[in-house]
Amino acid sequence: MTVISSILQQVQQHPNAKSITLGAETWTYAQLYQKSMAVSSSLQAQGIKNTSVGLFTDNQLEMYAGLLGIWLSGNAYVPINHKFPKERLDKIVQERHLQHVLCQSASSSEVRDLVAALQPIFYTDEVTELQVAEPYSLAYTLFTSGSTGVPKGIPIGHDHLLALMQDMWERYPLSSGNKVLQAFELSFDVSIACVLLAWTQGAELVVADLNGITAINAFKAIHDHQVDFVTLPPSALFYLRRLKMLKMTQPWVTKTLFTGEALPYSVVQEWLTCAVNSTVDNAYGPTEGTVWSMIDALDDSIESQLMNGLCPIGQPLKTIDMRIVDEKGMDVKEGEQGELWIGGPQIFHGYLGQPEKTMEVLFQDTTGIYWYKTGDIVFKNAFGKVMYVNRKDNQVQVNGYRVELGEVEHHLRQCVGHDAGVVLAQQENGVTALFAFVEGTAEEQLVLAAMREKVPGYMLPRNVFSVPQFPINTSGKIDKQTLRKNYLT
């Protein structure tokens, strides 16, 4: 059994049920199957098998058929996000040794500009191959920020996805009457969880426009299509509040899953004034553990569980084992802080082409179970729920995306041509933004223009400050606290 066979079962059982909606356009499960089989036919006809295929992410309905079609042809997808700079996409192509990219013919010039090395395969309606290929073990590879400047490829297999869905099906049983919001870029793994929650259970996937302010587009999709299962990053509330959207109630929302960032309880309270009939869960997980590893269903005791106003990340999924350990890798005492390690069939098996980085964070125990050292410092509270405290390294979340500040600093230093560059993250009204500091004089516009060529928008600093001389602390290091105090407060 795979998630593919679950989707095909839904196609058989509910061919006329709605599978996906974007704006005014809707496809049934039968149409989704037809479109996906056309993609599968194209790939099979060209002998593309057991490999990774680029999927150009223009967020059209065809792209979702492309995702399924790539799986049906016995291949895995790699999102080619057109919002990413060419240089980053080049690295993704090289790291994954991609040769083909699936795209619309109308996008061919953009695709050629962005990923010239890839041979485009265009969507077609023609189904020439009626057989579904044996699934490839790999489902997708996503790339996340790497501190050395090279994105880290995280390959996730169908067995990982199936393990995730074993928990999801039990926790969130849905059917053809349900509508599931999808408001995440395909390069962010929450997107595939939304897709699978809907398609493996016969529900309708309602896709939000991802241009402009995503939170506003998501709200529009929820409202226009009366979506009941909603997944959002907590920072979405900042946009909805700022633009006075929360006055319009969304009574059809019955489940809200906040994910991608730490969840302040104030966000939950505010959201519930709008989604008046919703229960709320807080979902946590690194991409290495296949989307989500811990979930907390917020209950009546939530207010006595908050730490610094933040909600717990809860308890492990049924297919996740968990340890909280000290610096020596020994389990801490109940209630003490330590690093969260997660293990089990959802854990990835290593970064693409980066064995040293893999060895730092991944190991197999004596029973063969893979364990991932998350780098997140947590503790278990009196209710037996895990509370997130902070990171043990320089990683931050920006709009749900994981960003290694070291990677942004690497590119900043390259752009200014010397080593004296620092990047700090700062929260403003619940939204995390990055700020760059350069010793000496730097022309902000030129630095930002150069960085746009290297990093995606979410990694771009909001400001570049020229600092005559960096303050130094007693350890002889750049005094980031003073920089923060002098420039960001």
Added chain:
Amino acid sequence: MSNEELTARVYGVFRKVFKNEGISVHRETTAKDIAGWDSITHLDIISGMEEEFDVEITGFEVMNMSNVGDLYDLLTQKLAE
């Protein structure tokens, strides 16, 4: 306010938000056309317009904008009210 002045001030906000004096913006421009135009910069554009023209723009109005021309028309309408 003349159309020319409105246009110049709208484009001035874009230049400021994107920190790019040479940015090219026209009525048909959408978020897809400018690198780095994401949720936060979109909100910066809205906030910049509110400040520049002393108007209030709601999320419901943002929902219905599909390009810079729609923003331009909304501002024209608000300034005429």
